[in-house]
Amino acid sequence: MSYKPRSLFRIIEEVNRSVFLPHIQRPFVWDEDQMRRLLDSLMRNYPIQTLLFWRTKDAIKSRKFMETVEWDPNLSDFYDEDKSREGVEKVLVLDGQQRIQTLLALFQGGVEGPNRDEKREAYLDLTSGTEIDEDGFLYRVQFSPKPLPTSWLRLADLTGRLNQRNAEEIADDVNDRLEAELAELAEANDDRRRREKLVRRNVAQLVALLREERFFWVQELDGVAEAYPYGTVLDIFVRVNSGGTKLDAGDLMFAAMKEGWDEVEERVEEVAELLNGDRLSFDKTFPLKCLLTAHGKGAELTPKKFTGPDSHSLLDAIKNDWDRAEATFQQLRDFIVQDLRIDTPTLVRSFSSFVPLFDYLFHNPKPDERNRQLMRAYHYKAQLFNWYRARTDNILNAMHRIVGEKLPGGFPMEAIKQFFARNNYLVELGREHINETRLRYILLQLVYVQQFGTGPFDVRFKGNAPHIDHIYPQHGLRTQLGLQTSDVNHLGNYRFVGATDNIRKRGERPASYFNRLKDAQVQIEKHLLLQDMSTDPSLLAWDAGSYQSFRDRRLERIFEIAQSVVNVEAAIVGGSGAGS
Numbered sequence: 001m002s003y004k005p006r007s008l009f010r011i012i013e014e015v016n017r018s019v020f021l022p023h024i025q026r027p028f029v030w031d032e033d034q035m036r037r038l039l040d041s042l043m044r045n046y047p048i049q050t051l052l053f054w055r056t057k058d059a060i061k062s063r064k065f066m067e068t069v070e071w072d073p074n075l076s077d078f079y080d081e082d083k084s085r086e087g088v089e090k091v092l093v094l095d096g097q098q099r100i101q102t103l104l105a106l107f108q109g110g111v112e113g114p115n116r117d118e119k120r121e122a123y124l125d126l127t128s129g130t131e132i133d134e135d136g137f138l139y140r141v142q143f144s145p146k147p148l149p150t151s152w153l154r155l156a157d158l159t160g161r162l163n164q165r166n167a168e169e170i171a172d173d174v175n176d177r178l179e180a181e182l183a184e185l186a187e188a189n190d191d192r193r194r195r196e197k198l199v200r201r202n203v204a205q206l207v208a209l210l211r212e213e214r215f216f217w218v219q220e221l222d223g224v225a226e227a228y229p230y231g232t233v234l235d236i237f238v239r240v241n242s243g244g245t246k247l248d249a250g251d252l253m254f255a256a257m258k259e260g261w262d263e264v265e266e267r268v269e270e271v272a273e274l275l276n277g278d279r280l281s282f283d284k285t286f287p288l289k290c291l292l293t294a295h296g297k298g299a300e301l302t303p304k305k306f307t308g309p310d311s312h313s314l315l316d317a318i319k320n321d322w323d324r325a326e327a328t329f330q331q332l333r334d335f336i337v338q339d340l341r342i343d344t345p346t347l348v349r350s351f352s353s354f355v356p357l358f359d360y361l362f363h364n365p366k367p368d369e370r371n372r373q374l375m376r377a378y379h380y381k382a383q384l385f386n387w388y389r390a391r392t393d394n395i396l397n398a399m400h401r402i403v404g405e406k407l408p409g410g411f412p413m414e415a416i417k418q419f420f421a422r423n424n425y426l427v428e429l430g431r432e433h434i435n436e437t438r439l440r441y442i443l444l445q446l447v448y449v450q451q452f453g454t455g456p457f458d459v460r461f462k463g464n465a466p467h468i469d470h471i472y473p474q475h476g477l478r479t480q481l482g483l484q485t486s487d488v489n490h491l492g493n494y495r496f497v498g499a500t501d502n503i504r505k506r507g508e509r510p511a512s513y514f515n516r517l518k519d520a521q522v523q524i525e526k527h528l529l530l531q532d533m534s535t536d537p538s539l540l541a542w543d544a545g546s547y548q549s550f551r552d553r554r555l556e557r558i559f560e561i562a563q564s565v566v567n568v569e570a571a572i573v574g575g576s577g578a579g580s
Contacts, residue, residue: 023061051096059086256306299396341455353382492555
């Protein structure tokens with residue numbers, strides 16, 4: 001192992017020639033502010049930590065750095081097949097990807113603009129460095145697709161047309177041009193001298209950063225001359241990337257898994273996309289939790305599961321069972337879309353609640369309608385009663401012991417309820433829960449799915465996503481009928497309505513509004529839920545007594561519908577014994 005200083009100019013020269021990224025590295029994730037902050041730190045002489053390299057001739061998939069940073073790159077475009085081969089020497093970056101990619105973009109490449117064909121290059125204001133701005137920067141850095149004024153130095157020039165010139169010559173040239181431009185402004189001598197001093201100091205620092213071997217230190221594991229097998233290097237990689245916010249648990253898991261199956265991250269990302277469609281927000285750690293749980297290895301995401309003594313057997317099991325897992329994810333997606341009609345993350349308090357559904361389907365595929373009803377009841381109970389609000393992995397592991405096997409008796413609702421009841425969670429919907437404000441979206445969505453057979457958020461145009469609407473307009477109830485907020489903001493008075501229709505409605509009284517809809521052949525009974533009011537909307541009279549009667553009757557109807565779904569096990573013959 002060696003530990004040596006290296007000039008930035010040399011590092012940039014070696015990038016994509018001898019220095020590459022190993023396939024275990026995640027994509028570049030820094031934003032422009034983080035890139036600017038790195039240069040600001042270097043201009044202030046702040047340390048930026050050691051870079052960790054690994055020299056090897058092993059067959060390791062090697063990826064190029066981006067000359068121009070793309071914000072959504074296809075990583076497969078950057079793999080170098082020749083360098084990836086066995087026997088070909090290369091140096092792989094284990095720690096330092098974000099910094100090296102940033103420095104390459106700053107001093108030689110650029111970043112992608114809003115138009116993907118547009119390249120924006122880095123410029124530093126040579127007259128900055130005296131005042132800290134509101135974002136905490138002392139030095140002004142900007143990415144621009146076109147040249148900036150004279151005081152802004154294009155950093156790529158330092159590795160290009162100016163690479164043979166010394167700092168004094170570069171600074172003098174900038175100062176001479178600034179002198180000519182500012183001549184008409186009658187700049188005071190003190191201001192001119194201060195400006196010239198800043199330019200000289202900043203150019204000297206930039207040139208020193210590039211050419212001197214005192215700012216960047218490289219620690220290199222020499223796997224050519226010494227024994228650094230992949231397993232050891234992987235353990236080092238996991239350890240150096242486990243602190244701070246560099247990698248999350250999923251990233252570290254994928255890093256550990258790729259030794260045995262380099263396509264695993266791509267497969268899992270495809271599953272996450274399948275589950276999300278274009279509306280939900282499952283991340284790629286969700287499929288990992290599902291796979292680990294279903295294989296009986298616990299829901300905790302720890303790299304040790306793929307670096308320990310049993311790692312190969314676990315990865316082989318996941319790889320060999322992938323077709324079965326993929327089919328199960330498709331069944332879960334179908335259940336979410338067709339049975340639950342979930343079209344927005346607003347309706348999900350915890351995505352972890354879906355892990356036991358995957359676990360059950362993995363071992364009990366293609367459940368019949370009776371079991372799908374129980375699965376729907378489980379989902380709504382989990383969301384309404386917030387079963388996964390704490391100790392999530394412990395709960396998922398307990399659920400695996402209940403659902404993670406072949407269950408001839410069906411979905412084990414009673415065993416699940418017993419577990420949560422023992423742990424002081426609610427397990428049955430009662431009237432006391434029905435008007436809790438935080439549950440209104442989930443309860444209303446449940447009612448609309450039962451009434452309409454589709455989710456209220458399943459709209460053609462994103463701008464028409466439904467609002468919660470007061471059937472009796474809230475402003476009039478307060479100002480004209482003198483009702484309190486708790487009487488007005490009441491589930492019995494709520495419905496979903498498209499944003500566009502809600503704007504048009506503009507406080508119209510309910511008798512007029514629903515008569516108009518009825519004349520237009522709109523099925524108002526699915527909104528009002530009360531047959532007499534739907535038959536004759538004029539019964540929605542504008543007085544406090546009529547409002548309260550309607551609201552309370554409608555709330556009772558909502559409870560009846562919700563209870564038939566959430567507490568369905570009570571109505572299913574033999575349901576009390578399912579899976580117990």
